Amino acid sequence: MNPALIALTPSDLVVASLFVLVAAGLSVALRLGLERRILVAAVRTVVQLGLLGLVLERVFAVRRPIVVVAMIAWMIVFAGREAVARSTRRYGGIWLDAWLTMTVSCLLVGGVVTRVVVGVTPWWEPQYVIPLLGMILGNSLNGISLALERLLEHLDTRRAEVELLLAFGATRAEALREPLRTALRTGLIPITNAMTAAGIVALPGMMTGQILAGTPPMQAVAYQVVVMFMLAAANAIGAVVISLGATRRLVTREGTLRLERLFRAGGARGRGKGRAVRRSAG
Amino acid sequence: MENVLLRCGPFGARDGEGRVLFESAVLELPERSVTVLEGPSGCGKSTLLRMISGLLPTTGEEIRELGGRSYGRSELPEWRAGVTLLAQDAPVLPGTLEWNLEWPFRLRAADGRAFPRERAAALLEAVGLGGVAADREARSLSGGERHRLALVRGLLWDPPVLLADEPFSGLDRKMAEVCRRLLEAFAARSGHAALVVLHDPIVDRDSVRRIRMTPRGMEVA
Numbered sequence A: 001m002n003p004a005l006i007a008l009t010p011s012d013l014v015v016a017s018l019f020v021l022v023a024a025g026l027s028v029a030l031r032l033g034l035e036r037r038i039l040v041a042a043v044r045t046v047v048q049l050g051l052l053g054l055v056l057e058r059v060f061a062v063r064r065p066i067v068v069v070a071m072i073a074w075m076i077v078f079a080g081r082e083a084v085a086r087s088t089r090r091y092g093g094i095w096l097d098a099w100l101t102m103t104v105s106c107l108l109v110g111g112v113v114t115r116v117v118v119g120v121t122p123w124w125e126p127q128y129v130i131p132l133l134g135m136i137l138g139n140s141l142n143g144i145s146l147a148l149e150r151l152l153e154h155l156d157t158r159r160a161e162v163e164l165l166l167a168f169g170a171t172r173a174e175a176l177r178e179p180l181r182t183a184l185r186t187g188l189i190p191i192t193n194a195m196t197a198a199g200i201v202a203l204p205g206m207m208t209g210q211i212l213a214g215t216p217p218m219q220a221v222a223y224q225v226v227v228m229f230m231l232a233a234a235n236a237i238g239a240v241v242i243s244l245g246a247t248r249r250l251v252t253r254e255g256t257l258r259l260e261r262l263f264r265a266g267g268a269r270g271r272g273k274g275r276a277v278r279r280s281a282g
Numbered sequence B: 001m002e003n004v005l006l007r008c009g010p011f012g013a014r015d016g017e018g019r020v021l022f023e024s025a026v027l028e029l030p031e032r033s034v035t036v037l038e039g040p041s042g043c044g045k046s047t048l049l050r051m052i053s054g055l056l057p058t059t060g061e062e063i064r065e066l067g068g069r070s071y072g073r074s075e076l077p078e079w080r081a082g083v084t085l086l087a088q089d090a091p092v093l094p095g096t097l098e099w100n101l102e103w104p105f106r107l108r109a110a111d112g113r114a115f116p117r118e119r120a121a122a123l124l125e126a127v128g129l130g131g132v133a134a135d136r137e138a139r140s141l142s143g144g145e146r147h148r149l150a151l152v153r154g155l156l157w158d159p160p161v162l163l164a165d166e167p168f169s170g171l172d173r174k175m176a177e178v179c180r181r182l183l184e185a186f187a188a189r190s191g192h193a194a195l196v197v198l199h200d201p202i203v204d205r206d207s208v209r210r211i212r213m214t215p216r217g218m219e220v221a
Helices: A010-030 A035-062 A065-085 A094-116 A126-157 A160-165 A173-196 A205-213 A217-250 A271-281 B045-053 B073-082 B097-106 B117-126 B143-157 B173-189
Strands: A089-091 A262-264 B004-014 B020-031 B033-038 B063-066 B083-085 B161-164 B194-195 B209-214 B215-221
Touching: A010 A035, A035 A065, A035 A126, A065 A094, A065 A126, A089 A126, A089 A217, A089 B083, A094 A126, A094 A217, A126 A160, A126 A173, A126 A217, A126 A262, A160 A173, A160 B004, A160 B073, A160 B083, A173 A217, A205 A217, B004 B045, B020 B033, B020 B045, B020 B194, B020 B209, B020 B215, B033 B045, B033 B173, B045 B083, B045 B161, B045 B194, B063 B073, B083 B143, B097 B143, B117 B173, B143 B161, B143 B173, B161 B173, B173 B194
Parallel strands: B033 B194, B033 B209, B083 B161, B161 B194
Antiparallel strands: A089 A262, B004 B020, B004 B063, B209 B215
């Protein structure tokens, strides 16, 4: 292993868990009522990351492309699920669209980065492929859910404006120009902000991790630049593909609105809604 | 009876509980005419207008004919450019009053037609909006002002047929009368017609053609 890396022992983790107890104790002292949730969240962190670590160790050890591909497919499924779960409005076919979008952005951006920019060999080398694709998926997820939320909100609450344009003979593209524009803008703002603030306000997580692991800072910077640009593309592709997918299902080519296909998350299919509510309550 | 300018249908619709609102509704509008669509509240008048315009999904088996030309499903945008709906509640786009009159002329459907600026000023004056600043945000207009703005937009666009869904709501009697005359003048020209849904029958019932909607179809009154 890298000589610069100081290995953490189980006792180090025990000491670290004292930090969580400090947060929970603060909640008790100030009657925030959050101690239960803080502890549950802490346990989830340990269990989820522990499982991930075990899985990654197996995947790295087995060294077979099919295992890496399966892992990526599994990540795509969960990323798509999370993107839909964050949306307060849904439509028939949203799951398929989200998975399709994830797959497109994952293969397109991930393919270029691992094959052309980094030049990973073999193409499925898990040490590179899994973390890079993981970051792409996480960011596509952001782009997708932000753009989708904005687009569906526009079609739902400003339906009359879209219909007004259509009523005067606007084509679908003309009538949807404004909703698509705002949706894509919204999807691209976070990564633009992240690129603007990179290295000034915060050290990017991946770069920090690489430096901790002993990578020379300039190498870590080079990787971070690649990753930032890659994530910008992932956000953009995610936002564009999902927006086009959604508008195709909700507005026909001849400009007839099919908003009966649009519904609010909730009820039997609405576990995502409950999560959203809990998130905003926190 | 004069030439039939518009013919479309059959349309059918059900309410939220699945009851039939209307079935096999076929509509014909003669040239140079104002037709008032009548029927009790909730009988589907707005729905029918939106189906004619193709904003609501239909079976796809209906015909749409305007001025002897037949429009297929894929030609709905062209159809709407010629059979233009002035929707209930007079929606506006975010932007100035002037922009709200001008934007249709930026659509591909305008086919290069220029915005008739002088006529716009004259019409705004006629409906009592002459004193409103052209750069006033349209969304800040009152309901009655928005209805007048919507009518002016429709008249400037000047399609062969206007479908007007309660175009005079929120207007006092005098202003409603002015707007009615403008709409009648629009429809009285050769190659033009209007179909109007009215809440208050302010038009002289004897001077216009009336169609009554029933669950079984359309009856010319």
